Amino acid sequence: MRAIVFDGSLRYTADYPEPHRPSGEALIKPHLVGICNTDLEITRGYMNFHGVLGHEFVGTVVDCDNPQWRGRRVVGEINAACRRCVTCLRGDESHCPYRTTLGIDRRDGAMADLFVLPEACLHEVPATVSDEAAVFTEPLAAALEIVEQSHIRPSERVAVVGDGKLGAMIVQVLRLTGCALTLVGRHPERWELYQRQGVTCTTSTDVPAAHFDVVIDCTGNPSGLATARRLVRPRGRLVLKSTFAAETQLNLSMLVVDEVQLIGSRCGPFAPALRLLERGLIETSALISARYPLDAGLQAFRAAPGQLKVLLSV
Numbered sequence: 001m002r003a004i005v006f007d008g009s010l011r012y013t014a015d016y017p018e019p020h021r022p023s024g025e026a027l028i029k030p031h032l033v034g035i036c037n038t039d040l041e042i043t044r045g046y047m048n049f050h051g052v053l054g055h056e057f058v059g060t061v062v063d064c065d066n067p068q069w070r071g072r073r074v075v076g077e078i079n080a081a082c083r084r085c086v087t088c089l090r091g092d093e094s095h096c097p098y099r100t101t102l103g104i105d106r107r108d109g110a111m112a113d114l115f116v117l118p119e120a121c122l123h124e125v126p127a128t129v130s131d132e133a134a135v136f137t138e139p140l141a142a143a144l145e146i147v148e149q150s151h152i153r154p155s156e157r158v159a160v161v162g163d164g165k166l167g168a169m170i171v172q173v174l175r176l177t178g179c180a181l182t183l184v185g186r187h188p189e190r191w192e193l194y195q196r197q198g199v200t201c202t203t204s205t206d207v208p209a210a211h212f213d214v215v216i217d218c219t220g221n222p223s224g225l226a227t228a229r230r231l232v233r234p235r236g237r238l239v240l241k242s243t244f245a246a247e248t249q250l251n252l253s254m255l256v257v258d259e260v261q262l263i264g265s266r267c268g269p270f271a272p273a274l275r276l277l278e279r280g281l282i283e284t285s286a287l288i289s290a291r292y293p294l295d296a297g298l299q300a301f302r303a304a305p306g307q308l309k310v311l312l313s314v
Contacts (some may be wrong), residue, residue: 003112004297004312007050010043010299016052018114021065025116026069028076030059032135033110033303033312036165037220045238046245047105048110054111054312055103059132060275064119075137077121077270078102081123094267103204111297111312123270126278133284135311136169137273143169145268146239147177152214154178159212161228162219163187163194165287165309166241170218171199172282179214180182182207184227195285207231216241216265222248234258239265285310 003016021027034056045143055078061069069150081088081096090097100133103109116218128229129276144167152158156179160170163185171183171194182200183191184207212235217228225240225248238260255262276282288308292300294314305309 002294003052003296004054004301005052010053010298010301011122011210011260014293014295015296016112019108019116021063021116023065024120024279025118026074027062027116028057028059028074028110029062029109029114030054030057030228030314031073031131031260033057033314034064034135034139035300035310035312036139038129039120040301040304041243041245044102044245045197049106051103051106052110052112052115053099053103054109056117056135056138057314058125058131059109059110060138062114062124063259064239066119069122070120072122073125073131073134074122075125075134075270076102076123077267079140079306080105080107080121080268083120105237111314112295113294113314121149123274126274129274129277132288132311133277133282134274136282136284137270137277138286139140139166139169140173140265140273140276141268141270142166142241142266143173143268143271144276145168145265146216146241147173148268149265150214150237150239150263152179156180156183156213157211158216159184159207159228159231160216161185161199161220161224161231162217162242163190164218164220166220168193168218168287168292169282170241172197174216175199176281176304182212184231189276193283197283204231210234214239218242221246222246226270227249229255229260232258232260236259237261237263239263241265276308
């Protein structure tokens with residue numbers, strides 16, 4: 001089958017082996033797959049992953065054990081947990097020590113004609129949600145994890161550092177809390193959508209240090225993390241959403257001195273993300289920069305840096 005593979009170098013192949021479907025898993029034919037910053041970081045060495053890339057998808061179930069899933073249009077949680085260990089039984093499946101992660105850790109991803117994922121990870125897409133919106137479910141769920149972990153009060157000053165792919169989801173989620181929200185970015189040409197939604201948009205040079213109660217870093221680079229740290233006030237909260245291959249020089253001693261809460265935040269809840277999309281509370285069409293066929297995947301990866309969402313059509 002066709003696939004976009006990273007095995008030390010990024011390549012397209014037309015003869016990748018079709019996946020074997022284990023019991024309890026579904027064979028899925030993807031419609032659209034998004035390229036995100038994690039995919040780009042994998043090509044730079046993040047997680048030392050080798051295999052088929054891609055974890056943001058919408059597709060159709062081709063085969064599975066449970067006949068009720070067959071033919072359904074689905075999105076899927078990316079962590080395939082064992083669901084038997086102590087971690088899973090306490091409800092922390094996304095931190096299962098035996099998990100594999102779609103297109104990121106020991107599990108081939110969705111940038112192929114077919115892939116497999118446990119039935120327990122699947123969520124049916126509502127009929128009124130288009131493929132072009134549904135493919136944003138995974139990053140939208142990741143944005144929702146912020147408010148799942150930490151209460152954002154309407155009276156708080158909140159900054160999102162990074163106006164890229166994930167920042168676009170986070171800003172649209174946090175604006176629903178009623179907080180005083182500021183987007184700190186480098187791309188004013190992207191800000192019209194957020195400004196129309198009532199979000200203040202600015203560059204890092206135009207905001208004072210130690211001004212915000214909550215700061216979220218989703219830049220995907222060490223310099224963005226440094227900016228986020230500068231903006232959070234003493235006894236504020238610093239939420240880290242970035243995953244990248246580079247090292248960072250964050251001063252942990254000053255986090256202690258300033259009593260800053262450091263919150264790592266990763267995957268989030270899919271069902272609420274689908275509800276937001278179904279209710280039209282999240283805009284996605286303006287975020288799609290380009291769409292490429294799967295066999296032009298290498299061209300798509302070259303185009304993705306500096307763009308919002310680049311999609312692969314399978």
